Amino acid sequence: MSAVATSCKTVLLIEDNQDDRQYWAHLLRRHCPDYLVLEAASGQSGIDICHHQRVDCVLLDLDLPDMSGFQVLLEVIPDRTSPQIAVIVLTRLLSSAIQELAMQNGAHASLIKDRTSVAMLDQAIQKAVESVKRTSLN
Numbered sequence: 168m169s170a171v172a173t174s175c176k177t178v179l180l181i182e183d184n185q186d187d188r189q190y191w192a193h194l195l196r197r198h199c200p201d202y203l204v205l206e207a208a209s210g211q212s213g214i215d216i217c218h219h220q221r222v223d224c225v226l227l228d229l230d231l232p233d234m235s236g237f238q239v240l241l242e243v244i245p246d247r248t249s250p251q252i253a254v255i256v257l258t259r260l261l262s263s264a265i266q267e268l269a270m271q272n273g274a275h276a277s278l279i280k281d282r283t284s285v286a287m288l289d290q291a292i293q294k295a296v297e298s299v300k301r302t303s304l305n
Contacts, residue, residue, distance in 0.1 A: 176223040176296055179205045181213035181239060182257075183232050187280065191226065191257065194285040202292075210234040214242050217252060223299075224253040224292050229260055229269065237272060244273035249302055253295035257283065275299075 178195060182188040188206055195204045205222070207213035210231040216222065225243055229236030236256065244250045256269040256277040266277035275295035278288065 175201050175203055176292070177203045177205060177221055178224045178226060178292060179207060179213060179216055179222045180226045180257075181207045181210065181231070181236075182226070182228045183208050183230070184228070187228070191288075195288070198285045199289050199292075210236065210239040213239055217243050222252055223296050224255065226255050226257045226288075226292075227274070229256060229258045229265065237268070240269065240272050240274060247273040250299050251303070253292070253299045255288075255291050255295055257288070 180188055180192055180195075182191065185208070188208065192204050192206055195202050205216060205220070207216055210233050213225065213227070217225065227236050227239055231239065236258070240254055240256075243252055243254055250273060254274045256266070256274045257280060258277070259280050260266075261279060269277045275298055276291040278291060
């Protein structure tokens with residue numbers, strides 16, 4: 168296996184807003200070429216991808232058309248003590264209570280779209296994926 172293959176991380180962007188999904192996917196593909204970026208337009212399609220493919224990190228919008236982002240979070244991370252997938256909430260919701268609730272339910276970070284750069288997002292992904300790796304080694 169090549170060094171590129173071992174360092175490649177699969178990032179799933181679950182976002183119903185097509186413009187936002189394309190914007191973030193484009194930024195990640197352009198600035199973080201070692202990421203394989205997958206896209207899902209609904210909570211259920213994102214969950215299905217997580218169940219059928221290896222996903223290292225989910226970027227999750229909380230406002231989805233078919234279910235709450237919190238439902239997706241609980242499905243993707245059923246056991247917060249030993250998560251298999253890193254989840255980062257990427258939302259427009261400014262409420263600190265909502266962000267705190269996301270963290271309490273297993274999210275590794277909660278970022279606000281309008282206040283997040285691709286560098287900040289990349290750093291959050293790296294940190295979250297490493298956290299999951301450390302947890303799985305224990």
